[in-house]
Amino acid sequence: MYKLISILMLICSISAVSCQSTKDNRLSDDTQTIAIENYVINGKYTQLNVDKLGNVYLLNDKNEIFKYDQNYKLLFKNSFNTRGEISHVDVSNPQKLLVYFSDFQFILFLDNTLSEIKDLNLENLSFWNVQAVGQSVDNLIWIYDPVNHKLIKINDSGVTQLSSNELFSDVIEGNVPPKIISRSDRVYLYTDQEIMVFNIFGELLKTHMIDNNGIQFLESHLIYNTGKELKARKTKLITMVDSDPSIIETQEDILDFYLDKSYQVFTLDTNGLSVTSLQEFFR
Numbered sequence: 001m002y003k004l005i006s007i008l009m010l011i012c013s014i015s016a017v018s019c020q021s022t023k024d025n026r027l028s029d030d031t032q033t034i035a036i037e038n039y040v041i042n043g044k045y046t047q048l049n050v051d052k053l054g055n056v057y058l059l060n061d062k063n064e065i066f067k068y069d070q071n072y073k074l075l076f077k078n079s080f081n082t083r084g085e086i087s088h089v090d091v092s093n094p095q096k097l098l099v100y101f102s103d104f105q106f107i108l109f110l111d112n113t114l115s116e117i118k119d120l121n122l123e124n125l126s127f128w129n130v131q132a133v134g135q136s137v138d139n140l141i142w143i144y145d146p147v148n149h150k151l152i153k154i155n156d157s158g159v160t161q162l163s164s165n166e167l168f169s170d171v172i173e174g175n176v177p178p179k180i181i182s183r184s185d186r187v188y189l190y191t192d193q194e195i196m197v198f199n200i201f202g203e204l205l206k207t208h209m210i211d212n213n214g215i216q217f218l219e220s221h222l223i224y225n226t227g228k229e230l231k232a233r234k235t236k237l238i239t240m241v242d243s244d245p246s247i248i249e250t251q252e253d254i255l256d257f258y259l260d261k262s263y264q265v266f267t268l269d270t271n272g273l274s275v276t277s278l279q280e281f282f283r
Contacts, residue, residue: 038274039271039272039273039274040072040272040273040274040275041056041058041068041072041272041273042271042272043058043060043272044060044061044270044272045058045059045060045066045255045268045272045273046059046060046061046255046256047059047086047089047255047256047268048255048256048257048258048266048267048268048273049089049090049091049258050091050258050260050266051091051092051094052092052094053070053094054069054070054260055067055068055069055070055075055091055094056068056069056070056072056266056273057089057091057097058268058273059086059089062079062081063079063080063081063085063086064077064078064079064080065077065078065079065080065086065089065099065110065114067114072273076113076114077114078110078114078115080099080108083101083103083104083106083108084101084103084104084106085101085103086099086100086101087100087101087102087103087131087177088100088102088132088133088134088179090133090134090135090181092134092135092137092182093135093139094112095111095112096109096110096111096117096139097109097110097111097112097114098133098134098135098141100133102130102131102133102177104121105121105122105123105127105128105129105130106119106120106121106122107119107120107121107122107133107141109156118156120156120157120158122143122158124158125154125158127143127145127152128147129146129147130143130144130145130146131144131146131177131178132144132177132178132179132180132189133180134179134180134181134182134187135182136153136182136187136200137182137183137184137185137200140153140154140155140156140161141153141154141155141156142180142182142187143180144178144180144189149171150163150164150202151163151164151180151187151189151198151202152164152202153202162201162202163202164198164201164202164203164204172189172191172194172196173191173193173194173209174190174191174192174193174194175191175192175193176191176192177191178190178191179191181215181216181217183217183218185199185200186198186199186200186205186217187199187200187202188215188217190212190215192211192212192213193209193210193211193212194207194208194209194210195207195208195209195210195212195215195222197235208222208235210222210224210233211226212224212225212226213225213226213227213253213254214254214256214257216257216258216259217235218259218261218282219282220234220235221233221234221235221282222234222235223247223257223259225254225256225257227253227254228249228250228251228252228253228254229246229248229249229250229254230246230247230248230254230257230265230267231244231245231246231247232244232245232247232281247265247278247281248265248267248276248278250267250269250274252269252270252271253269253270254267254268254269255268255269255270256268259278262279263277263278263279263281263282264276264277264278265277265278
């Protein structure tokens, strides 16, 4: 009898832990999929960015950058056709935008009117084949050195400020070139298969193996694009559930997205830009 009671208590304990893990990964009790229908900006664009002031930046396949205000009124436009294709635009600092041309290993800095203010050639600084570049939270620059497999922080003159001490990976998995984003006290180096999470000193903390077409971190959630859906995962869970909840579903493939601190999600597809509120999911 004592053994039977012990077994029943163990089963109940395991069930409770399993249920708790599943519940912790849910955004709210009434999570449901929202379909996007309305477009605030129409047109064909390839990349989307939103700065901390709410300004929207769109990039097209002609290397043209468009800046819109919070009411989606066009403020500025500029074309950059002399340095190859733009691989990444970082608007973390609205007063000093970073534009990276990976084919030419070239960083261009723009002011808040999209005018050029400074440039930096990484090859002249003896950095080779750099594919991932992003701004740090202290307005410096993170680069991923694929030759030595290190994260390196430099200033806008190219002087190294910090370098990760260890070779954290032989090769980062993925079918596309990696990208870098910084949020709060974390730095994320990611591809379409692997997401590596570092602290502000370049120390590797954890790795997520998730197939994705783009990611974003907001508070304790990892939001990732699977094509026609955005999904969310709580990053602090010890035990992951089998499937992450879907929070956005579209008819067209999502090319890019951004989730701001007021829980508005901006999604870009072949028809243009849509904006949807997700407050009910993150309360």
